[in-house]
């Protein structure tokens with residue numbers, strides 16, 4: 678059953694005179710992998726940051742789960758289950774993989790956890806629940822055998838998967854990923870997307886910016902193509918690659 682998770686309606690964001698995002702409307706429905714591609718500087722990251730509450734849109738409205746989130750703070754949007762895994766605080770290379778997962782969860786529990794320090798039983802129960810959740814996420818990503826390895830010893834691809842894992846600690850319904858396969862070799866890039874596809878089968882939804890089109894297009898169900906702040910082409914990957922306008926965007930003016 679597909680429902681609209683994220684609705685971006687006529688959203689613009691400018692920096693001085695430059696429209697980084699210029700009247701973008703798009704829908705992200707549940708249960709799929711949605712791609713966002715486009716040349717450097719076309720506005721992809723700015724659109725993500727606007728959705729995540731890091732920038733306020735100059736025009737337009739953003740809805741998540743049917744609720745207007747345009748004026749919410751980033752931590753409020755995070756708490757609703759709209760999470761950018763790569764914007765969490767950096768990994769601690771000297772801590773174990775498991776501890777990095779737990780730190781990610783605690784960092785966002787804030788006052789509630791502090792209060793419960795005075796209620797030792799409930800605190801211990803919460804810690805145990807978090808540990809269970811962390812192990813479950815590591816299993817999903819096939820990283821459980823590395824739970825007690827130092828994060829600093831992971832390969833580039835494993836580190837990316839761990840960052841996705843840390844995002845899972847928020848129990849998100851929609852994960853935004855900005856270039857998950859950047860800087861890793863093609864085989865690992867594919868392995869990262871296979872991990873993403875496994876999570877999608879478990880019910881998660883993804884909105885992914887990626888320059889490695891040859892990988893993204895094998896996994897995405899729908900692709901939005903951005904150029905100069907606007908969505909100029911959209912469709913299934915196999916339709917997009919047949920569209921001359923798609924090549925025009927990459928060939929430039």
Ligand SMILES: Nc1ncnc2c1ncn2[C@@H]1O[C@H](COP(=O)(O)OP(=O)(O)OP(=O)(O)O)[C@@H](O)[C@H]1O
Nearest residue numbers: 692695696697715716717718719720721722723724
């Ligand atoms: N904080 C900022 N202040 C001023 N201008 C910005 C800021 N962030 C982005 N821009 C400008 O907005 C435009 C879009 O940038 P953005 O980073 O969103 O592009 P992008 O599609 O993510 O590019 P890339 O593929 O290289 O990551 C660019 O012209 C950029 O210089």
Ligand SMILES: [Mg+2]
Nearest residue numbers: 721722723855
């Ligand atoms: Mg970017």
